[in-house]
Amino acid sequence: MSEDRVWKEWSQSAKQAVKEQYPFQLQPLETEVLKKIQLQNRRRPWRIAAWTAGVAVSATFFLQVVQPLHRVEDLFGLTGAQQYPAQFEWSTPDQGFSQARDHGYPILPEIKVEKDGFTFQLKDLMVDQRRITYTLLVSGEKLEEIVRDNDEDKKFALLYGGLIVNLGEMSLRGGASTDLQPIKGTNYFVIKANYLLESQKMRELMNQPNPVLPVVIERQNKDSNEVLAEIRVPLPKAVLAAEKVIEPIQGSHAEMGADKLVDNLSVNQIVAAPTIMLVELEAKLNNGFELKRLQNARLVDEKGKEYSAVDDTVNPNVGRILGTDKYTLKFIPSLYFADLPEGLELRFSGIVANREMGESLVLDRNAKYPQDIPFGKQTLRIQQVYYKDDHLFIVIPNKEPEEITLRIDNQIYKDFIIADSLETVTFSFPVKKKDSYELWLSGFEREESTFEGVIPITPKK
Secondary structure: OOHHHHHHHHHHHHHHHHHHHOOOOOHHHHHHHHHHHHHHHOOOOHHHHHHHHHOHHHHHOOOOOOOOOOOHHHHHOOOHHHOOOOOOOOOOOOHHHHHHHHOOOOOEOOEEEEEOOEEEEEEEEEEOOOEEEEEEEEEOHHHHHHHHHOOHHHHHHHHHHHEEEEOOOOOEEEEEEEEEEEEOOEEEEEEEEEEEEOHHHHHHHHOOOOOEEEEEEEEEOOOOEEEEEEEEEEOOHHHHOOOEEEOOOOOOEOOOOOOOOEEEEEEEEEEEOOOOEEEEEEEEEOOOOEEEEEOOOEEEOOOOOEEEEOOOOOOOOEEEOOOOOEEEEEEOOOOOOOOOOOOOEEEEEEEEEEEEEEEEEEEEOOOOOOEEEEEOOEEEEEOEEEEEOOEEEEEEEOOOHHHEEEEEOOEEOOEEEEOOOOOEEEEEEOOOOOOEEEEEEEEEEEEEEEEEEEEEOOOOO
């Protein structure tokens, strides 16, 4: 089995975890993750791969494709009198942040902290009650030592998993790019972040007399994390007021016709923040399905102007509010700085839904194989079952093996072995030798329904 193939399988797992978390486009990220992993595979011995894989998800959550620093007019296409100072470095220059800036929404002052041989500079910081973007520059003698040593392991640990930035108890969704680059003779580790914030925690924070957002910078170690610095960011009153709620007209729901997958789909409200707009949907689906996507979702006003949903092509573009039938759908730019348009509608071209499945059956080690096991609309073909070296091995075709998760006696597989022929995948389970085992299958069933959906939000003239 080649190490390249193992790294590829591991990085695919990490990328899948990122896909489930990031609300932004990921195609450049996927390419970059695999490139970094394959490069590191040629540099690092296989003996330390286990710990590296253990932090795959947490490390990859703040990896995105490294972008060079550009002039701001290159990023926004500004010319002449519209140009802004070149030193203004946007973390993720999307229309939401640029529109907020152009309408005078505040960019918070730079904060600089020096500690234990590192210098931390937090700049280009903009935050509303739903989103945050910033650039964190890390420099200092400790970083210069790593660069001078030219230690690839230390660089890898620093760039792709070594530093974590937390915002207190805030749950974050989004991404950050990382880069190591010399600027005027000084080396800087640059983190550019763009996150969605947990609205409930933000409300709790903003209700305090003098709200302060804690930015905690940690070094990730094998056993525990070491706090390197904490930067406390005072939040101005503008953040407290940075939200408008748009209530839809009565009867704001889609006509589902004869569709059997969805009973009801309606808009409860629109929350407009300076940098992003969130549409709260209520969707009642049948047979245990959960809404994952509105196809080609967009807000359209009476004049035909469209606001497209964030990430409508790669990831699920709706997120469920746990314990409810409510979902959120994100749009950029926001209506926060504009008058409410007339005849506003939510339009889409269909829905995609998933249903979690699980099934338990008895696996007979001595039965005749191959054997086909129906599972929803799929079929799991078990080609071989055998016991060796205190492990039970199950061999299946090498065709999207991650679609169905296997457990034996409630244990997940410990090893994932790809046969030399690349035609099969072998799962290893550390269980006692028996004639029969409980085999648990789990996975998701996907359903798609295509129709032209229209949900009215504001009345027409």
